[in-house]
Amino acid sequence: KLQELRDLGIDPFGQKFVRSGDSVTLHKEWDEFTKEELQEKEEESSVAIAGRLMTKRGKGKAGFAHVKDITGQIQIYVRKDQVGEEQFEIWKHADLGDIVGIKGVMFKTNTGELSVKAKEFVVLTKSLRPLPDKYHGLQDIEQRYRQRYLDLITNRESYNRFVNRSKIVTAVRNYLDSNGFLEVETPVLHNQAGGAAARPFITHHNALDIQLYLRIALELHLKRLIVGGMERVYEIGRVFRNEGIDTKHNPEFTMLETYAAYFDFKDVMDETEGIFKAAAKVVTSDGKINYQGTDVDFNKEFKRVHMVDLIKEKTGVDFWKEMSLEEARKIADEHKVHYEPYWQVGHIINEFFEQFCEDTIVDPTFVYGHPVEISPLAKKNADDPRFTDRFELFILGNEYANAFTELNDPIDQRQRFEAQVAERQAGNDEAEGIDEDYIEAMEYGMPPTGGLGIGIDRLVMLLTDAPSIRDVLLFPTMRPEKETKDSKKGKKNKKK
The missing domain is CATH 2.40.50.140 (Nucleic acid-binding proteins)
Incomplete structure (x- = not known):
């Protein structure tokens, strides 16, 4: 024709x-x-x-x-x-x-x-x-992700989801802009991977003949800007982690990180609640959503609970008590909680939370007071230095935000980095190294600061009732189609 x-x-x-x-x-x-x-x-x-x-x-x-x-x-x-x-x-x-x-x-x-x-x-x-057939659309889920343009043509629900994604990101920006935050851009290529416990993608810069890392977090450059006097900054950008792919994880994803001088983690709780409520308003008429069959009301005030109190409520174990590593391991054995050889007491406390508490949380809840061992960049709590002024926001058993009062003591920061190096040597290949340039910046003086990280993709999943992160990424990471077909052929030949 x-x-x-x-x-x-x-x-x-x-x-x-x-x-x-x-x-x-x-x-x-x-x-x-x-x-x-x-x-x-x-x-x-x-x-x-x-x-x-x-x-x-x-x-x-x-x-x-x-x-x-x-x-x-x-x-x-x-x-x-x-x-x-x-x-x-x-x-x-x-x-x-x-x-x-x-x-x-x-x-x-x-x-x-x-x-x-x-x-x-x-x-x-x-x-x-x-x-594709107009009544049935794309039946093959893989094809929807691989040929998103066809999915958008034939599936109005998918099309509207991506329109709502843009509205959500705009709402987040508008909220932060209206509260005095300045949007900035920081490097994607880093000399050293840092700001999170994750395995990076590694590349090589030919002209400089140096190894570079695609960023695994936005954190350390943004905090350098706080040192430089930019008192409230944020960035919405892609980060990259060379890890597994499942319904909640894609190797590249979009993060929001914000930092505000003179905030503590309680101020950041208020900020986080404001962001989520602002985002919910642009996709719902009443601030209420239904995610995979469960209602969530964002009009209510978000709950706040200490991690140790929640563990005690769910298991009866009281980690407020001072205890040795041997005592913590014994309690873990009694409750059939797994631990790694290099773990300290704080790691075991966190494992108790993940195993017994995380899935029980339905309504938006700030869980705070994470152990210092799992929070290398967070400020220690003034009343109990075993714990930090850190929180995570949980909704329907999933984590949607991570935040803390930032560690601004360069001496303490160096000790935390050194502890991370020891963890790496003991077998944790996701532990951070020592970022000397960041420590040097801190030595010039970083004001008390509250920092926040939110996974934009998970937020969009929640607000648009998407069961998989691939449903909210226009072009999720996929194995090349030829390799997929060759792999399937190989399996068939083996069966024969």
């Missing part, structure tokens, strides 16, 4: 087309009129629309179709005696998936459906491949 259009003298990949409106605008403007009223207003109802042909029916000298644009779709009616023989021939050659332009007038069919009666019909782009 491509050649047939060319034989008709038609460019199958046409030029600019000026539209007068979109489908939603037309429905808002003309839906209220009756069929008879539209007939009377025909001269003043001229419109020009464009979009993708999603349905087509009719034989002989007339036909109907639905055209889809960014806002929705509207029906068109094409008659030979209205568009002329040449353009009707173009209409007959049009296929589902073609991008078309129509100029015409508004009318209603006998069934009352608002439609555009075409006076001109042009093909703007010829589709060379058939669309």
Whole structure:
């Protein structure tokens, strides 16, 4: 059909087309009129629309179709005696998936459906491949992720989810901007991986002949800006972790990190609650969501509970008591809690929380007071230095934010880094190294600071009821299709 259009003298990949409106605008403007009223207003109802042909029916000298644009779709009616023989021939050659332009007038069919009666019909782009079945769409989940453009064409729910993602990110930005935060950009390529416990991607810079790391966090550069006098900063950016892929993890994902001078972790709790409530408002009318069958009300005040108190409530174990590593291991053995050889008491406390408490949290809850051993960048609690002024936000058993009063003592920071190095030597390959440049920056003086990290993708998953992180990433990381097919062939051959 491509050649047939060319034989008709038609460019199958046409030029600019000026539209007068979109489908939603037309429905808002003309839906209220009756069929008879539209007939009377025909001269003043001229419109020009464009979009993708999603349905087509009719034989002989007339036909109907639905055209889809960014806002929705509207029906068109094409008659030979209205568009002329040449353009009707173009209409007959049009296929589902073609991008078309129509100029015409508004009318209603006998069934009352608002439609555009075409006076001109042009093909703007010829589709060379058939669309997936309109009633079933893309049934193969892998294909949805691999060919997101087809998913967006055929699946309105998916399309709306990504529109909402943009609205959520905008709402987060607006909240922070209105509270005096400055958005900044920091390097993606780092001399040293730091700011989180994760395995980095490693690359090589040819001109400088040095090894570089794709960032695993935004933290350490942003805190350098706090030292430099930028009192409230944030960044929304991609970070990269060379780890597993599952429903909650993708090797590259979007993080929000904020830092505010003269804040402590309690101020950051207020900030975090404000961010989540602002984001929820743009995707719901009442601040309430349903995630995978469970209701969450963001209008309520978020709960706040110390990690040790929650463990005691769920297990009866009281980690407020001072205890040796041997005593902590004994308690872990009694409760069948696993621990690694290099773990200290704080690691065991955290494992108790993850095993017995995490999944029990439903409503938005700030869990604070993490052990110092698992919080190398957080300030120790003034009343009990075994714990830190750190919190995580949990909703429906999942962590959505991590924050703390930042450690601003360079001597303590060096000791924490050294403890991380010892962990790495003992077998934890995700432990951090010593960032000498960051310590030097701290030695110039960093004010008391509250820091926050939120995974944007998980936030979008929660607010759009998406079961997998791949559902909120336009182009998630996938194994190349050829390798996937070869792998499947290999498995079949083995079975034979």
